């Protein structure tokens with residue numbers, strides 16, 4: 001099976017920056033970006049990110065605002081916050097912080113390493129340019145935002161360790177290859193897929209690096225969710241679902257509960273000089289991002305907006321005009337914001353607590369989250 005899969009991958013693989021040059025940092029950034037963003041959409045973000053933060057040290061040393069600004073538009077901002085924090089921890093492991101050894105090179109790792117399911121592997125450096133990268137899955141899983149998929153992807157692709165990297169694509173492919181009727185949202189399905197992949201994974205470093213990537217690519221290009229191209233599949237001879245004519249029935253996925261819908265009023269408060277009032281979210285979705293003024297949990301109409309602003313310190317004579325901007329729905333992973341927007345023109349630059357007036361250019365440069373962009377147009 002692995003021979004057919006790797007031959008197919010050699011012929012059909014798409015070029016990706018972290019695939020073509022799989023340094024630990026490139027794989028870490030690329031795989032985190034790829035988790036909830038399509039490749040075509042993320043590649044320009046990836047390029048900009050790597051220009052601005054070319055090394056993990058540059059990322060660790062950057063202010064969080066700069067990281068969020070580069071990430072703006074890609075969504076799922078917890079990924080950016082966690083990646084930034086992870087970079088800081090890798091560059092400043094807790095046992096070096098106390099000794100003020102910021103970015104100090106660490107002793108080299110032993111020339112060989114093993115894990116539970118591996119043979120002895122040749123020297124693959126975990127220390128480079130003064131950074132000591134985590135060497136085990138447990139160490140990776142202890143970092144913010146690093147789950148089993150990312151840990152497995154970095155360890156297998158960058159360090160050639162025999163670890164599975166199981167995401168939605170791989171769950172689907174593994175369920176079909178095994179004709180496994182387990183609900184793919186359950187831990188049991190994850191366990192089945194992991195065991196199956198490790199059973200078939202090769203043992204030489206070069207092929208270990210490629211195996212997970214080949215399965216991911218097969219899931220993206222051939223074994224797709226709705227129209228798998230079994231006649232083009234290199235694994236058709238091994239596929240139990242195909243042999244039992246059950247491809248169209250797999251994978252099994254229980255219906256998700258609908259996400260809660262949160263009403264939200266979005267206020268673009270324009271000062272006389274054209275600047276817009278912005279606030280930094282301190283909690284919840286879009287935490288640490290600069291957004292327009294939000295009235296969460298309420299859909300206000302224009303008179304209610306006026307009343308609300310009065311309650312926030314604007315006297316009536318300061319509010320010149322309130323103009324509806326329409327409605328927009330933004331879907332997050334587990335929430336839907338149903339937003340109603342208004343442009344409010346005021347005749348003095350009175351700021352609400354924890355807000356700042358910014359020009360449209362400053363707002364764009366600072367990175368406006370996708371959820372807000374509709375109202376900026």
Ligand code: SF4
Pocket residue numbers: 173176177222223224228229230231233234235236239241242247
């Ligand atoms: S034969 Fe079809 S269902 Fe089976 S792995 Fe290949 S594409 Fe997927």
